[in-house]
Amino acid sequence: MADPRLDTLASVLCGYSLEVAAGDLVLVEGPILAQPLFVPLAREITRRGAHPVMRPKSEDVATAMLEWAGQEQLAYISPIDEWEMMVPDKFLDIWAESNTRRLNGVPAGNQAIRRAARRPLTERFFERLARGESRWCGVTLPTEAQAQDAGMAFADYERFVYGAGHLDDPDPIAAWREVSRRQARVAERLASVSTLRIVAADTDLTLDVSGRPWLNADGHQNFPDGEVFTSPHENATSGHIAFTFDCPYDGREAAGVRLWFEDGRVVREEADRGLEFLREMLDMDEGARRLGEVAFGLNPEIQRATGSIAFDEKIGGTCHVALGMAFPEAAGTNSSGLHWDMVCDLRSGGEVYGDGELLARDGQFQ
Amino acid sequence: MSDPRIERLARVVIGYSLSLKKGDLVLIQAPSLAEPLVVELVRAALDAGANPAVRFSLPGVDHAYLCEATEEHLRFLLPYAVDEMQALDARIAVHAASNTRELSEIEPAKLRSRQETNRPVMETYMQRSAAGELVWCVTAYPCTAFAQDAGMSLKQYEDFVFRAGWLHLADPVAAWKDFSKKLHEIVDRLKDVRELRVLAEDTDLTVGVAGRTWIAADGDRNFPDGEVFTGPEETRTRGEVAFSFPAIFGGREVDGVRLRFEDGRVVKSEASAGQSLLQEMLSVDDGASVLGEFAIGTNYNVDRYTKQILFDEKIGGTFHMAVGAGYPETGSTNTSALHWDMVCDLRSGGEIQADGEPIYRDGRFLPEFAPDLTPPAE
Numbered sequence: 001m002a003d004p005r006l007d008t009l010a011s012v013l014c015g016y017s018l019e020v021a022a023g024d025l026v027l028v029e030g031p032i033l034a035q036p037l038f039v040p041l042a043r044e045i046t047r048r049g050a051h052p053v054m055r056p057k058s059e060d061v062a063t064a065m066l067e068w069a070g071q072e073q074l075a076y077i078s079p080i081d082e083w084e085m086m087v088p089d090k091f092l093d094i095w096a097e098s099n100t101r102r103l104n105g106v107p108a109g110n111q112a113i114r115r116a117a118r119r120p121l122t123e124r125f126f127e128r129l130a131r132g133e134s135r136w137c138g139v140t141l142p143t144e145a146q147a148q149d150a151g152m153a154f155a156d157y158e159r160f161v162y163g164a165g166h167l168d169d170p171d172p173i174a175a176w177r178e179v180s181r182r183q184a185r186v187a188e189r190l191a192s193v194s195t196l197r198i199v200a201a202d203t204d205l206t207l208d209v210s211g212r213p214w215l216n217a218d219g220h221q222n223f224p225d226g227e228v229f230t231s232p233h234e235n236a237t238s239g240h241i242a243f244t245f246d247c248p249y250d251g252r253e254a255a256g257v258r259l260w261f262e263d264g265r266v267v268r269e270e271a272d273r274g275l276e277f278l279r280e281m282l283d284m285d286e287g288a289r290r291l292g293e294v295a296f297g298l299n300p301e302i303q304r305a306t307g308s309i310a311f312d313e314k315i316g317g318t319c320h321v322a323l324g325m326a327f328p329e330a331a332g333t334n335s336s337g338l339h340w341d342m343v344c345d346l347r348s349g350g351e352v353y354g355d356g357e358l359l360a361r362d363g364q365f366q
Numbered sequence: 367m368s369d370p371r372i373e374r375l376a377r378v379v380i381g382y383s384l385s386l387k388k389g390d391l392v393l394i395q396a397p398s399l400a401e402p403l404v405v406e407l408v409r410a411a412l413d414a415g416a417n418p419a420v421r422f423s424l425p426g427v428d429h430a431y432l433c434e435a436t437e438e439h440l441r442f443l444l445p446y447a448v449d450e451m452q453a454l455d456a457r458i459a460v461h462a463a464s465n466t467r468e469l470s471e472i473e474p475a476k477l478r479s480r481q482e483t484n485r486p487v488m489e490t491y492m493q494r495s496a497a498g499e500l501v502w503c504v505t506a507y508p509c510t511a512f513a514q515d516a517g518m519s520l521k522q523y524e525d526f527v528f529r530a531g532w533l534h535l536a537d538p539v540a541a542w543k544d545f546s547k548k549l550h551e552i553v554d555r556l557k558d559v560r561e562l563r564v565l566a567e568d569t570d571l572t573v574g575v576a577g578r579t580w581i582a583a584d585g586d587r588n589f590p591d592g593e594v595f596t597g598p599e600e601t602r603t604r605g606e607v608a609f610s611f612p613a614i615f616g617g618r619e620v621d622g623v624r625l626r627f628e629d630g631r632v633v634k635s636e637a638s639a640g641q642s643l644l645q646e647m648l649s650v651d652d653g654a655s656v657l658g659e660f661a662i663g664t665n666y667n668v669d670r671y672t673k674q675i676l677f678d679e680k681i682g683g684t685f686h687m688a689v690g691a692g693y694p695e696t697g698s699t700n701t702s703a704l705h706w707d708m709v710c711d712l713r714s715g716g717e718i719q720a721d722g723e724p725i726y727r728d729g730r731f732l733p734e735f736a737p738d739l740t741p742p743a744e
Contacts, residue, residue, distance in 0.1 A: 025445070032398040032422060039426040046434035051442050056398060056422045060405045068412040076417045078391055079453045083446040 002036060005158075008167050009139070009223075010040035014048055016173045017137045017223050018090045022049030027084060029055045030094025034141050037094055053088060059102055066106040066114065074110055075117035085125045089134055095310055096141040100149050103251030108280045111250055115337035116284055122325070123335060130328035139223040140310050150306030157306075164224035164301045164311065179226065180218035183298055186365050187214040187228040193354030196232075196294065198319055200350035201242060202258065205321075207294055208236035212331050217295075217314075226299025226314040231332020232291050232321075235264035241321065244345035245305040245312050247274075254278040257342055265289050266323070282323065287336030292326035295319065296352070296360070297343070309341050317347040317363025368402060371528040374538060375505065375589070376406035378531065380414055382539045383503040383586050384456050388415030391453060396460035398422045400507035403460060416456070425464035432472045432480075440479035443486065451490040454500055461676055462507040466515055469616045474646040477616050481650060481703040488691065488703060496694035505589045506676050516672035523672075530668045530677060531590035532742060541742045542585045545592070548737045549582035549664065552594050555735060556580045559720040562660070564685060566716040567608065568624065573660050573687075574602030578697040583661075583680075592665025592680040592739075597698020598657045598687075601630035607687070610711035611671045611678060613637075613644070619673075620644045623708055625689075631655050632689065648689060653702030658692030661685060662718070662726070663709070667741045675707050682739065683713035683729025 014020040026045045028038065038054055045052040066074070103111070128134045140146075140161055147157035162168060166175035190196075194210035212230040219225040238261050246255040256272030266289040271278050282288050297318040305312050313320045325339040326332020346352065346363035359365060380386050392411055396404050404420055411418040431439075444450075469477070494500035506512070506527060513523035528534055532541045560576040578596045585591040606626045612619040622638030632655040637644045648655045666682030679686040686709040692698025712718070713729035725735040 032401065032424065035398065035424045035426065038424050039430050042427045042430040043434055046431050046439060049436075049438070051439065051444075052431060053444065054424065054427050056424050058398070058401050058404060058420065058422060060401060061408050061420050064405050064408050065412070065418075068409050070412070070415075073412055073415075073417055078417060078419050080391075080393070080419050080446075080450055083450065087445055 229295030546584035574599035595661030597696035
């Protein structure tokens with residue numbers, strides 16, 4: 001039985017997030033198990049006069065590729081890969097997993113080879129986005145596996161996800177427009193700041209964000225959404241930060257991660273779990289030890305960590321930083337095959353200072 | 367526990383059918399439910415040093431699209447669709463479905479428009495295939511929808527499919543190589559024939575095949591396989607043919623198809639059910655009412671009609687022909703967006719004459735004309 005919330009989700013994604021218009025070429029990628037969302041998306045995209053390019057992927061195939069491919073095959077990029085990243089006008093990624101640990105048997109080195117090889121293409125993809133030649137949105141579709149990671153029943157997890165997306169609102173698009181206005185005020189305040197200091201448990205991190213634009217993540221690039229972010233100056237970050245929540249990345253994870261920065265670079269890293277994986281990723285390339293993003297989560301509907309970065313990074317009252325690839329649209333210049341978001345909770349005593357002035361206490365902006 | 371025959375199928379397709387080599391770009395297209403086979407194909411392709419790309423389809427998506435699609439949508443071709451067909455070294459299409467009738471309520475005109483739009487891709491595909499630049503294989507993954515159409519349980523149907531590929535044998539590749547030799551002997555005999563006449567119930571059809579190339583379908587382009595085929599001369603087909611089995615297009619059945627040919631073209635078409643679809647398709651374009659293929663099914667492990675053309679056209683003891691696009695490598699010059707196979711049973715009283723001499727009777731080649739094609743024993 002089709003869930004009517006998926007029809008609503010498809011219409012919000014097309015009508016608000018991506019603003020799908022007649023003639024657009026819209027590429028939708030997601031795992032096979034996202035079939036219940038692919039169908040209303042095909043309908044909605046076509047109704048709008050746009051052309052859907054549906055690209056369901058198999059998690060098992062992806063795993064088999066990483067396990068069985070040789071070095072050359074891991075690094076190979078086909079012309080099809082290239083066209084499908086460079087030609088469409090709009091991109092939608094559906095995030096849904098059948099087993100969030102499916103890649104645990106795969107040598108981490110293989111993932112790194114693959115990412116590094118794809119980096120030039122990824123960069124061109126981001127450049128197209130930054131120039132406004134294309135648009136991209138990632139959407140979470142609830143699955144049992146994600147519910148399990150969140151420690152919730154599937155039905156409760158669905159309510160959590162759809163609640164965070166305001167899909168139960170009589171007019172979800174109007175609700176997102178209001179979110180957008182509220183977040184714009186925070187972004188405006190941050191835009192006047194040069195030196196940002198984040199203080200929390202085991203955390204005292206200073207970043208230079210002078211002249212960097214703060215972007216309002218209001219449901220256009222992620223859905224659900226709720227953060228403001230920028231790319232900090234590449235050589236200026238100093239101090240240390242401890243991440244409160246588990247740090248999943250590409251089907252694997254590290255936990256209890258602590259990082260020490262000097263002149264923008266991670267000079268020391270620790271983790272309670274997954275330290276080897278963390279190091280593997282940090283050593284992927286030169287940019288992987290530098291920050292590509294600093295951000296504040298502002299979605300009040302998301303209050304608990306669920307082991308999914310798409311949600312954890314939006315928890316109202318948290319901040320996060322990402323190692324690796326920066327956002328050109330935020331004037332970031334750091335380049336890497338990595339973009340790994342890690343979240344630090346500010347809700348119990350965390351403080352954010354802008355040029356020495358207190359901007360937020362307990363994660364709440366004044 | 368996964369079925370070991372799935373892995374065997376994948377290994378035969380990659381190693382025998384396509385002979386993939388290092389660096390080949392192979393596109394695997396499959397419905398999502400064929401995922402277990404696709405995983406094995408990917409592994410086998412990687413082992414061969416090839417670069418697999420995978421494209422799945424999902425139940426309900428095409429239906430949703432076609433329901434909403436306007437003429438403008440249907441005229442739209444993905445900007446890199448032709449380039450992609452140029453870039454591939456190999457292509458695998460896996461046939462399977464969740465519901466073989468998914469598109470049965472879609473207006474035939476929509477399917478026809480889409481088919482027409484796809485024509486440049488189809489032409490590139492056929493040209494590159496004829497030039498030997500692109501190898502391809504169509505295979506099938508046994509699924510419940512096909513089993514249901516065939517009137518079998520899934521388990522029975524799996525046995526049918528895997529036996530048709532001789533995948534129950536310890537060394538299926540050896541069996542296919544042996545079979546291939548026999549088919550090549552038949553092809554050698556047929557190459558000097560100028561005219562074939564097929565006689566069966568309500569059927570008396572003559573096709574000109576002079577100078578055309580016969581091809582032994584020995585498991586390279588279809589798997590399972592088993593037929594010999596050519597592209598008949600475009601202007602010489604004449605007479606009448608009544609197809610024993612329903613012709614199926616896009617999940618719709620057209621029953622009791624009868625065609626009359628004059629000077630190579632269909633001049634009269636009738637069906638006891640599905641007449642409008644038949645006529646719609648025959649008028650897709652100029653080439654759609656001309657034969658692109660004439661073939662004789664030679665896989666005697668495929669012993670019954672199951673409503674899947676991949677198998678039905680191979681039934682040992684049948685012949686089939688396709689209206690629409692021909693394979694250039696056979697010498698056919700017919701082009702069309704259509705290629706629609708229809709099958710006629712010859713097992714009870716059917717006969718084929720080559721330049722006036724009988725060569726085939728009651729579903730078997732005469733022993734003086736061809737080697738015995740009985741499938742290998744267990």
